[in-house]
Amino acid sequence: GENVEQHPSTLSVQEGDSAVIKCTYSDSASNYFPWYKQELGKRPQLIIDIRSNVGEKKDQRIAVTLNKTAKHFSLHITETQPEDSAVYFCALANYQLIWGAGTKLIIKP
Amino acid sequence: NAGVTQTPKFQVLKTGQSMTLQCAQDMNHNSMYWYRQDPGMGLRLIYYSASEGTTDKGEVPNGYNVSRLNKREFSLRLESAAPSQTSVYFCASRGSGVYGYTFGSGTRLTVV
Numbered sequence: 242g243e244n245v246e247q248h249p250s251t252l253s254v255q256e257g258d259s260a261v262i263k264c265t266y267s268d269s270a271s272n273y274f275p276w277y278k279q280e281l282g283k284r285p286q287l288i289i290d291i292r293s294n295v296g297e298k299k300d301q302r303i304a305v306t307l308n309k310t311a312k313h314f315s316l317h318i319t320e321t322q323p324e325d326s327a328v329y330f331c332a333l334a335n336y337q338l339i340w341g342a343g344t345k346l347i348i349k350p
Numbered sequence: 351n352a353g354v355t356q357t358p359k360f361q362v363l364k365t366g367q368s369m370t371l372q373c374a375q376d377m378n379h380n381s382m383y384w385y386r387q388d389p390g391m392g393l394r395l396i397y398y399s400a401s402e403g404t405t406d407k408g409e410v411p412n413g414y415n416v417s418r419l420n421k422r423e424f425s426l427r428l429e430s431a432a433p434s435q436t437s438v439y440f441c442a443s444r445g446s447g448v449y450g451y452t453f454g455s456g457t458r459l460t461v462v
Binding site for chain 2: 283284343
C-alpha cells in the first residue's frame with residue numbers, strides 16, 4: 242500500500258535558524274499533502290497543506306514545497322522560535338490520510 | 351463550539367475488561383476515523399467510516415470493533431482489553447472531498 246517516509250526523525254536547530262523536514266512517497270495518485278504539528282499531550286493541528294496542482298505555499302514563517310515528479314514534499318520553518326518545538330507529521334491523502342512517522346523538532350535557545 | 355468531541359479523556363482498564371470510546375462531531379461531516387498513537391510514534395488508522403452505515407478496517411483493526419451510530423457519532427469498542435492496547439486514541443472527521451480533517455482531543459487509555 243501507500244507509504245510515506247519522513248526525515249529526519251529528530252532535528253535540533255538554534256533559535257532563529259531554519260528547519261527543513263522532508264517526506265517522500267510512492268503513490269502518484271495522492272493529491273493532498275498536509276503537515277501537522279503536535280505538542281506534547283495534545284491533538285495534531287494542521288499548520289499548512291498543499292494540493293497537487295501547486296508547487297509551493299507559504300504562510301508567514303512556514304512554507305511547504307511539493308515536487309510531484311520526484312515524489313517528495315518538504316516543510317520549511319524560518320526564524321525558528323521556542324514555540325516551534327513539537328513533533329511534526331507529514332501526511333498524504335487520497336481517500337484517507339497516510340502519516341509519516343514524525344520529526345521531533347527541538348529549538349535550542 | 352463546532353468540532354469533534356471524544357469521551358472519556360482518560361481511562362484505566364484491567365486486562366480483559368471491555369469499554370467503548372465515544373466520538374461525536376457537529377460539522378455534518380460524512381467521514382469519521384479512529385486512530386491510535388503509541389508513545390513516540392505516528393498515528394495509525396484503526397477503522398474508518400466513509401459515510402453513515404459503512405465501516406472499513408484500517409491498518410490495525412485487530413481487537414477493536416466500531417459502530418457508526420448515525421452521521422454524528424462513531425464509537426470504538428474494545429471487547430477484551432490487552433496491555434498492547436495502551437495508547438492514545440484520536441477520533442477525526444472529514445468533510446466532502448479530500449481535505450479538512452478535524453481531530454478530537456484524544457482518549458488516553460491504559461490497560462494494566
